[in-house]
Amino acid sequence: MALVKSTAIVLHHRDQGETSKIVTLFTRQYGKISLIAKGARVIKSRYGGALEPFTHLDAVFYKKETRDLQFLSQVDIIHPFPVIRSQLGRIALASIPCEMVDRHEAVGHAAPELFTLLLETLTALNEGERGLRNVVRAFQVKFAALSGFRPQLAGCSVCGRENPPEQVVFEYETGGYRCAGCPSSSVAGFRLSGHGVEILRYVQNAPVRLAGRSLVGSELGRNLDECLMHFIGYHMENLHHLASVAYLQQLQSSIKIT
Numbered sequence: 626m627a628l629v630k631s632t633a634i635v636l637h638h639r640d641q642g643e644t645s646k647i648v649t650l651f652t653r654q655y656g657k658i659s660l661i662a663k664g665a666r667v668i669k670s671r672y673g674g675a676l677e678p679f680t681h682l683d684a685v686f687y688k689k690e691t692r693d694l695q696f697l698s699q700v701d702i703i704h705p706f707p708v709i710r711s712q713l714g715r716i717a718l719a720s721i722p723c724e725m726v727d728r729h730e731a732v733g734h735a736a737p738e739l740f741t742l743l744l745e746t747l748t749a750l751n752e753g754e755r756g757l758r759n760v761v762r763a764f765q766v767k768f769a770a771l772s773g774f775r776p777q778l779a780g781c782s783v784c785g786r787e788n789p790p791e792q793v794v795f796e797y798e799t800g801g802y803r804c805a806g807c808p809s810s811s812v813a814g815f816r817l818s819g820h821g822v823e824i825l826r827y828v829q830n831a832p833v834r835l836a837g838r839s840l841v842g843s844e845l846g847r848n849l850d851e852c853l854m855h856f857i858g859y860h861m862e863n864l865h866h867l868a869s870v871a872y873l874q875q876l877q878s879s880i881k882i883t
């Protein structure tokens with residue numbers, strides 16, 4: 626059993642017995658790991674608020690390959706992302722990338738590029754002032770690429786035309802699109818506007834922290850979200866239905882989240 630250290634992001638936690646918590650971390654060095662935090666529920670716990678979701682921290686823990694649950698020894702907060710925590714809309718948005726990572730990543734599988742992407746996404750959701758939905762869309766497009774399903778958005782998959790016309794069909798299988806003028810195909814796809822393709826291109830290529838600069842109207846936004854969730858769910862079945870997406874939709878009926 627080795628004592629190891631890794632920078633990590635808290636995905637979620639739950640109570641364990643009277644005094645402890647089980648916390649799931651996404652660590653840079655060791656991927657997703659569940660740990661028991663002894664005494665985390667007692668008043669004046671040495672963990673304080675460090676184990677709340679989204680927290681970026683350094684974790685020291687006892688790691689044994691043959692064990693599902695590791696033992697947390699110590700944490701030091703690097704960034705608690707207080708702005709995310711102070712607003713329901715931001716909590717709902719930040720929950721989407723965290724749930725995707727939690728559902729998709731295998732325990733103990735290191736994915737440092739995905740860790741960096743998640744950290745950049747939470748940073749942008751904490752610091753950004755607008756266009757926060759596009760920050761999450763940028764995460765989703767880049768997550769798909771890291772998982773081997775990079776959308777092919779440079780041009781129509783049939784004629785190669787680079788400027789998308791008014792209407793296209795985005796095809797889930799290839800992640801490409803075909804223009805309305807090109808022969809239609811029977812593969813599953815989503816009808817999207819040319820502007821929608823441009824937004825997807827932008828969030829695919831821009832750094833996450835700049836994704837919010839491109840603002841999207843509510844109808845196009847709904848289309849993009851539906852298209853992205855279908856595309857991701859088509860290739861990764863465990864991401865077909867996300868509780869965080871359902872929560873965001875519910876929340877949007879009462880507050881405006883852009």
Ligand SMILES: [Zn+2]
Binds near residue numbers: 781784803804806807
């Ligand atoms: Zn075409």
